[in-house]
Amino acid sequence: MTFLAELEQELFDGEEFIERLAWRATNGKFDEESYDVDLISEAFENAIKDLKAIYDTNQKKCERIEMICREEEKGHWMKVTELQQKCKDSLSTFEKLDKRLDIVADKVVYLGEQLESVNTPRTRAVEAQTLMKHFAHYLETSVETLNSFDEIVIENINQLYEEADIIQKLYLISQELPNNPRFNLAKEFISKKYNLIEKHLIEEFSSAHKNDDRAKMKKIAAILSHFKGYSQCIDVFIEQSQMGMFLSDNIFTDIVPLCVKNQKTIKEVFINPDQVMSKFILNLFHGKIQEYIHSRINGNDSREFLNELFNLFTKTNKLIDQIAKLKYLCCDYAFLNKISRNIFNNYLDMYIEKETSYLQEKCSNLLQSYYDLKNHQKRTIQSGGFQELIQSKIGRTIDINIGNLNINMSNQDYSGETFLSEEIAISILQESKMSLQRCSLLSKPQDLANNAMLIYEIELQNLCIEHIDYAIELGLQSIPATDQKSQPEIHFFEIIRQSNEICHLNEKQFSNWVQPMISSTTKYSECLKRKREVTQQMETKLNQGLEKSIASIISWIKYLLQTEQKKNEFKPEQGTDFIPTSTTACNKVVKFINYYHEKIGKCLDGAMVVICDVKEYRNCIDTFKIPLLSNLFNILHALCNLLIVVPENLKQVSNGDQLKCPELIAVSKLKSKYHIIEAYKHGQRDFGENYVNTSGEKEKSGINPDDADALVQFITDKCNRLKFSGLMTIGAYDFDTSQGLNPDFLKLIEIRDRINNYGDDEDEDDDDDDDDDDDAELVMAKRWSGSEAFD
Structure with missing residues (x-):
């Protein structure tokens, strides 16, 4: 069994095992001379015997191990059966104990109720006896003792709690006693001691608050909740909580941390935290914030008043939003906003009067400073259909008097000055914008539209009427007459350009600021009507100026041709080889026309600017990848192109692909x-x-x-x-x-x-x-x- 180790290897290969067995049997010699089949056969037979022996041995081991496992399994099953029986017995015992516990609990509850029914009257009797003893003692008190009773001696805090409980109950009883000389002295003594103990409790609460002893604060607050001076206890807490705070110039930054810090203490100490927190915030607004606001707002200077009012109201609203996000049950947004309005109420009532007077004064000063800079004395200009009729009939160089009407028909030469300034217009618009911004915040909801209308009326009056319309009137007077003998200088086209730019800015401000505040009210139509009237008035005068300017240009061209052009200029002298390209009159007319054509182009031609704007808008819209919007802006761009198309090509361009009518290419039988x-x-x-x-x-x-x-x-x-x-x-x-x-x-x-x-x-x-x-x-x-x- 020398090869047992080989058999126990993890990666056992049978073919390699046989090869090694044969190699060991022949010592690695497999040539024909030394090759012995019997030797290999004997080696294989011995190996097979050895393998069979190993197999028999392992088989016996497996049988023995299986027998041991079966015995262990049998023992485990016996234990499981035994445990199951114990579990059933335990469950049965638990049910019995549960029933007994229910029975005992019922008996305990019954006995407790019986004891309580017996003990409660006894306790009340003891308390009544104690109160009667104390009341009897107060009945025996003499007048001298009452007069000398100014202070109580408390040895420890527990004694104070006991005395407070007794005196509070005696005080309630004394209030129900009749007005009898027998009880008057005792009632007075009880009331005096009641006040002293209440004062002592508040002092102890204040001391505990300074030491941050919240357990003691909670105990005293619970006792004082039955006293009349409970509100004084809350006031002491609020006052001491604000000590050392609001040291910076801006108190708004300190309020939110203060509220967060004291919220936890209020919930832990007081039995009514919502009411206490409400009073705490109310005290902050009506105390520190109101004092701060009154100290900052100056009613003498209108500009300072409006700016400070706007800034403080903005900060207060921001503070309200921050406190509302803390989600105090008693301090919702409506409650806080009401407090804020009450603080600013006196200032808000006079706001619109201050705003309109300041805006009117500011705009008037801006215009006056501009005219002073130009050394121009502004005057009232009379214009109308009757004056224009007479002026058109008899010229512009005559002064006539009809009754009390004085009409000055002479042309005014202002040396090319248009009396229009984009800088002044922007300043007026900026002041109006700031007023509208303040109006949107400071106006009451029911007064917002009317206040916005008042501010916009001042803007229209000063910008459009007092500035633009006045400049147009001066421009109309400065247009040369049609019968002049010298080349006219016409500056009215520059007035048109500047008027257009300023009106565009005014229209933009109306859309951005005025319209959102009045769009949903009846003031909207009224405001549009007023704006349209002013605009139409200026447009009418601009059209008159254009007509007169063109008439003056045509008159001068006619005069040049009549005076400069000679017949013999078209008959060159005989023998002269030199032929001029154009006559002197022609050169003067062409030069004159080109000069004003270039000037008109700069002042009036805005088609290319519109096309450039629309192109930029179209590029912006294309980034949204919405086909409908892209198509609409493509059509708008094509329509704007019509502004620069020559008349001969207008029809052809209007029939282009982008402006062509829709063409039906899909008809459905399912459609109506x-x-x-x-x-x-x-x-x-x-x-x-x-x-x-x-x-x-x-x-x-x-x-x-x-x-x-x-x-x-x-x-x-x-x-x-x-x-x-x-x-x-x-x-x-x-x-x-x-x-x-x-x-x-x-x-x-x-x-x-x-x-x-x-x-x-x-x-x-x-x-x-x-x-x-x-x-x-x-x-x-x-x-x-x-x-x-x-x-």
Whole structure:
């Protein structure tokens, strides 16, 4: 059994084992001369015997181990049976004990109720006896003792608790006693001692609060909750909690940490934490915050008043939001907002008056400083239909008096000054914006729209009427007359440019600030009407100025041609080889026209600016990857291009692809007639269908796919009044689109490609079509023409 170790190896190989056995038997010699078959046979027989012996030995070991396992298993089963029986016995015993416990518990509860019924009257009797003894003692008190009783001596805190309990009950009893001289002295003594003990308890509570002894605070607070001075205890807690706080200039940063810090103490100490926390926050707002606000707001300076009011109100609202997020049960947003409004109420009542007066004064000062800088004395300008009528009839160089009406018709030369300033306009708009910002925060909800309307009216009055309209009036006066003998200097075009820019800024501010505050109120229509009136008034005057400016230009051109142009200029002298390219009059007219053409272009031509803006908007919208929005901005861009198209090409450009009416290329039999009518209203007149039965179903009509080429050729060659637009099919109804495209659609695409190769004219307009609603999107995804499709 020398090879037993080999058999016990993990990676045992039988063939290698036999080879090694044969090698050992022959000593590694396998040549014909030394090769002995008998020797190998004997070695194999001996090895087989050895292996059988090993097998027999191991078999006996296995049998012995199996017998031991069976005995152990039998023993374990016996133990399990025994444990199961014990478990059943234990469960039975537990049920018996549970029943006995229920019986005993019922008896204990019964006995407890009996004892309580006996002990409660006894306890009450003892308490009554104690109270009677003390009351009897107070009845025997003399007047001298009462007058000398100014202080009580308390040896320890427990004695104070006992004395407090007794005196509180005696005080309640004394309040029910009749007004009898017999009891008056005792009642007075009890009341005096009641106040002394209450004072002593509050002092002990204050001392415990300073030492952060919350257990003692809780005990005293529970006792004081039955006393009249319980509110004084809360006041002491609130006052001491704020000691050492609010040392910085901005008290708003200290309030939230203070609330968080004291919330835990309030919940742990007081029996009514919600009410105490509410009083704590109320004290902060009506105490420190109100004092801070009163000290910061100065009512004498309007600007300082408005800025401080806005800043403090903003900080207070931010503080309210922070406290509301702490989710105190007693301090919701409505409660805190009400407190805030009460604090600022006096200031908010006078807010709009201060705001409007300050804004009006500020705008007036800005305009006056601008006119002072220009050395211009602003005056009232009278204008109207009667004056313009007389002016148009007799010219601009005459002063006439009709009754009390003085009309100055002389032209005013301001040396090219337009009296318009974008800087002043921006300053007025900025002041108005700040006023509107304050208005949105400080106005009451019911007054918000009206206040915004007042502020916007001041903006319109000062910016549009006092500044723009006034400059337009001066510009109208400065336009040269049509009968001048010198070259006119026209600066009205610059006034138009500046007016347009300022009005654009004003319109933007209206949309951003005024409209959100009044859009849902009746003031909206009223404000729009007022804005429209002012705008139309300025537009009317600008149109008058344009007409007069153009008339002046034309008049001067006419004058040049009449005075400078001579007939002999068109008859060159004989013998002169030099022929001038243009006459002097022509040069002057062209130079004059080019000068004002360039000036008008700079001041009035805004089409390219609009196109550039729309292009940027379109690029921005394209990033959203929404086809509808992209298509709308493409159409808007195409419409803006019409502004720079010459008149000759206007019709051609307006009929381009982007502005072309929708074209119907998909008609569904399942849709109602109203969809077809809608397509007809958009200009569609062809509703025929070229149906191909790609699925080969007998229930469906249509031509065979192989006949599609002949049909298309026949329509295009023979039917001159028909326009071939495309083919259609109905896909298999039960096909699962999650597996890919419907083979019917692929077949239709194959036919389309074949037709496209047939002719160049047809492939530009071919459209595929579909009649099934479920597959409409696939058809739209696979169309190859630029036309739009409708179901």
